[in-house]
Amino acid sequence: VTQTAVNSLSWVTRPTRMAPGSSGSISGAFQRSRRWWWRGQPFSEFGTCGNVVPVLFSWWHHETNLQYHAESHSILLQCQCACTKKGKEKNILTPFVQKIYGEVTKPMGLPVVMTETNDSPRKLFRSRTLPVPAYLAGYSHLIDALGLNTILPSQLHAVAGNNTRQRSSDWIIHPHPKRPRRSHYDHMVFALKYEGVNLLILKQVFQKIGAGELQSAINAQPTSGYARRLCFLFEWLTQQELIAPDSLGGAYVDAVDPKHQYAASRPDNISRWRVRDNLPGTPGFCPLVTRTKKLDRYFELDLSAEAEQTIRDVPKELLRRAAAFLLLNDSKASFEIEKERPSKDRAQRWATVIGRAGESRLSVAVLVEMQRALIEDDRFVKLGLREEGGFVGEHTPFGEPRPDHISAKAQDLDSLVAALVAYEASSEIREYDAVLTAAALAFGFVYVHPFEDGNGRLHRYLIHHVLATRKFFPEDVIPPISVAILADLVAYRHVLESVSQPMLSVVNWQPTQRGNVEVLNETIDYYRYFDSTPHAEFLFDCLKRTIEKELRDELRFLSSRDDFHRGAREIIDMPERILDLLFHMLRQNDGHFSKRMRAREFDLLRDSEAAEFEKLYRETTSSL
Numbered sequence: 356v357t358q359t360a361v362n363s364l365s366w367v368t369r370p371t372r373m374a375p376g377s378s379g380s381i382s383g384a385f386q387r388s389r390r391w392w393w394r395g396q397p398f399s400e401f402g403t404c405g406n407v408v409p410v411l412f413s414w415w416h417h418e419t420n421l422q423y424h425a426e427s428h429s430i431l432l433q434c435q436c437a438c439t440k441k442g443k444e445k446n447i448l449t450p451f452v453q454k455i456y457g458e459v460t461k462p463m464g465l466p467v468v469m470t471e472t473n474d475s476p477r478k479l480f481r482s483r484t485l486p487v488p489a490y491l492a493g494y495s496h497l498i499d500a501l502g503l504n505t506i507l508p509s510q511l512h513a514v515a516g517n518n519t520r521q522r523s524s525d526w527i528i529h530p531h532p533k534r535p536r537r538s539h540y541d542h543m544v545f546a547l548k549y550e551g552v553n554l555l556i557l558k559q560v561f562q563k564i565g566a567g568e569l570q571s572a573i574n575a576q577p578t579s580g581y582a583r584r585l586c587f588l589f590e591w592l593t594q595q596e597l598i599a600p601d602s603l604g605g606a607y608v609d610a611v612d613p614k615h616q617y618a619a620s621r622p623d624n625i626s627r628w629r630v631r632d633n634l635p636g637t638p639g640f641c642p643l644v645t646r647t648k649k650l651d652r653y654f655e656l657d658l659s660a661e662a663e664q665t666i667r668d669v670p671k672e673l674l675r676r677a678a679a680f681l682l683l684n685d686s687k688a689s690f691e692i693e694k695e696r697p698s699k700d701r702a703q704r705w706a707t708v709i710g711r712a713g714e715s716r717l718s719v720a721v722l723v724e725m726q727r728a729l730i731e732d733d734r735f736v737k738l739g740l741r742e743e744g745g746f747v748g749e750h751t752p753f754g755e756p757r758p759d760h761i762s763a764k765a766q767d768l769d770s771l772v773a774a775l776v777a778y779e780a781s782s783e784i785r786e787y788d789a790v791l792t793a794a795a796l797a798f799g800f801v802y803v804h805p806f807e808d809g810n811g812r813l814h815r816y817l818i819h820h821v822l823a824t825r826k827f828f829p830e831d832v833i834p835p836i837s838v839a840i841l842a843d844l845v846a847y848r849h850v851l852e853s854v855s856q857p858m859l860s861v862v863n864w865q866p867t868q869r870g871n872v873e874v875l876n877e878t879i880d881y882y883r884y885f886d887s888t889p890h891a892e893f894l895f896d897c898l899k900r901t902i903e904k905e906l907r908d909e910l911r912f913l914s915s916r917d918d919f920h921r922g923a924r925e926i927i928d929m930p931e932r933i934l935d936l937l938f939h940m941l942r943q944n945d946g947h948f949s950k951r952m953r954a955r956e957f958d959l960l961r962d963s964e965a966a967e968f969e970k971l972y973r974e975t976t977s978s979l
Contacts, residue, residue: 476516481507486523489513492535493546494556500539501563505556506857506881509645509888512549539564540572544581551615554641555884557585558592570597578605587630591638599627609633617644619785635787635795639774642795642887650888653895654788659827662902666829669910673917674831677909681835682706684905688837689812692844704728709816709833713823717779719772722805725816729809736808740768744864744872745804747855755866760855762804767879771803774883779821789825790898793818794890802854803882815840818894835905839897850893854885911978918975926967941972 476488480495491499495511512527514534521528529549535541539560546553561569569589573582577600586597587610609631611618622633634641644650666674686706690697697705708728715721723739730736745762763771775796782792801814818836821827828834840847863876920934929937940952948957948965957965 477513480511480513483507483511483525485513485526485528486521487515487519487528489515489519489526489528490534492529492533493542493550494553496535496542497539497546497556497560500542501560503556503559503563504861504876505559506854506861506885508550508553508556509886510550512545538568540568540582540585543585547581547584547612551645552588552611552643553884553886554588554592554643555880557588558880558884561589561593566595566597573597573603574600577603580605580608583628583630584608584610587625587628587632591632591634594638603629605629607631611643614646616646617650617788617791619782619787621784621786623785633785635782635785635792636778637774637781638883639770640778640799640883642799642883642885644791644795644891645886645888647888647892649892650895653790653899656899658790658895658898658902662828662832662834662906665902665906666832666910673910673913677906677913678832680913681838681905681909682710682833685709685833685835685837688835688841689815692815692837692841692847693811701731705812709819712816712819712833713821717776717817717820719776722772722813725813726806726809729812738806740772740805741765741807744867744874745807746872747804750870754870756870756872758859758864758872760802760804760851761859761862761864761872761874761878763802763882764874764878767882768803768805771879771882772805775800775803779824783824789821789827790894791887791891792825793821794894795887796821797894798851798854798887798890799882799885801851802858802885832906834898834901836894836897836901838905839900842900843896846893846896850889853889908979915976915979919971922971922975923968926964926971937968938972941969942976946972946976 476490478485478488480491480499490496490513491511492514493512494508495513497503498505498507510525510527512529514529515521515531518530518532519528520530527549533545533549535545543557543560546556566589569582569586572579573586576582583603583605586599590596591610607624607629609618609622611633613633618633619635620633622631624630625632634643636642669677683702683706686702686709687697689705690702705728708725719740726738727733730738741762743765745765746756746758747760747762748756748758751757778799779792779796782795797814797817800817801810804810806813815837819833822834858878858881861881862874862878864872864874867873916935916938919938920931923929923934923937936956940956941947944952947969948960953960953965960968
């Protein structure tokens with residue numbers, strides 16, 4: 356056995372058994388290809404090579420043959436089990452070989468043909484326990500077979516060995532008849548059919564396998580809706596063209612199936628593939644939202660109409676005062692979420708900025724101007740896009756970063772921020788729901804974290820911007836989103852972590868000498884194509900609270916206060932300032948005068964007058 360370390364991988368050769376059809380010798384195994392490439396560099400002729408080329412691996416009692424086929428320009432992985440089951444050889448691709456497979460094929464950029472995959476039922480997949488032993492299917496199979504470094508979907512799918520149907524928080528188990536065949540294409544079709552479109556995983560799959568398998572599929576099935584959808588998505592994600600066969604036909608199909616995910620209401624017809632492009636965004640930024648019962652209920656509830664109904668009979672002056680109070684409260688809450696205590700002037704300035712949300716089209720320049728309005732003293736803060744890495748978290752006692760979230764790479768910021776701006780415009784043109792757009796845009800912005808400071812408040816500003824642009828709320832009413840967020844910071848943190856935590860496992864980083872982070876791998880797609888479902892649900896929850904509690908409470912409070920003022924003037928004619936003081940003192944003391952209050956502020960009141968004021972307060976505030 357000879358062992359050579361290549362980029363920290365150990366290659367172990369065992370010339371004891373060849374793949375079916377080979378001559379039974381090492382040179383025979385490579386008789387169709389006399390060279391092997393590693394990271395773009397060719398080895399010498401195999402027969403005289405000083406480095407050991409991987410031929411056979413012994414791993415967990417399995418022998419694996421790795422061959423490069425020059426004619427088909429593909430890597431052929433043939434995995435043969437040393438033992439037999441019921442007289443038939445069972446094929447397995449071990450995790451070790453998958454790692455090598457990924458390392459070898461990625462730099463070569465070759466189409467891959469996987470002749471066999473792990474054919475055994477699984478009990479565990481990447482730390483996720485399956486409810487029953489089952490065969491990976493759809494995205495889970497593709498992730499496993501191709502060794503993708505990706506964020507896992509919230510629910511994965513597998514197929515049982517019998518007719519079992521089961522569902523857990525992490526898994527959906529299908530009965531055996533639904534098990535797809537072993538090709539990547541079949542598992543992509545399974546994924547579209549049962550899981551919906553996952554742009555992040557599909558792009559990684561396309562980058563791994565190339566165009567060959569899809570081209571073969573569309574040539575063989577030119578009217579297949581799934582083949583046409585996959586071909587459209589391949590071109591949309593990779594910006595590479597396939598050859599559309601002359602015989603292509605069939606009814607138009609949706610790129611995103613509305614049964615699985617929410618889609619744009621005004622799609623573009625792509626005649627090339629006879630596909631309706633109902634994606635809400637662009638290839639530069641396009642989070643998607645899974646259809647859930649909770650979100651369906653919110654769409655049926657129609658919060659926009661509920662807000663309109665809430666203020667329909669409210670006098671304009673009363674509404675104006677309520678809106679001003681809620682706006683200032685939202686500004687203060689946005690600072691408080693960041694654990695800041697702004698001065699009254701600073702809070703009022705930011706409230707003014709929020710109040711103008713939606714007046715200008717979103718652009719990078721507008722975002723920088725918003726940041727400038729937030730940062731009073733910019734001597735130690737660089738305004739505009741970051742020029743180095745960034746993270747959210749703490750530092751160890753030794754000064755090393757301990758990130759809870761890693762921001763996008765500085766060199767990706769121009770592209771990502773431009774894509775965020777384009778997404779806002781695209782989703783409006785395509786009539787994608789306002790709340791879903793606001794959730795994806797705002798949380799996408801905070802994950803990218805393009806600025807050194809001010810990202811959190813700008814992220815919440817973007818919610819106001821989208822809702823104002825789409826006229827989700829009545830004119831002049833700014834929903835106090837930050838107040839609702841501040842009321843449930845635990846849920847807010849959990850929603851942020853739904854992407855930031857799994858992202859930590861796929862971002863390769865190292866600390867810098869300045870206590871920052873340096874990202875070592877390509878990460879831009881993690882920020883482009885995240886699952887925005889939890890963010891949409893959370894934002895709907897916040898909007899419901901702003902309408903049914905914050906807005907209604909403030910309207911009731913101001914109405915009660917005005918009723919009290921009118922009644923109080925019939926008892927004693929007082930200035931507005933004194934009436935406000937009287938109302939708030941009674942409110943603080945549960946509708947009664949305390950002895951200290953009477954002595955300090957209202958010692959001139961007769962007992963009978965004090966009793967009348969207490970009675971009036973109870974009558975006018977009974978609805979609070």
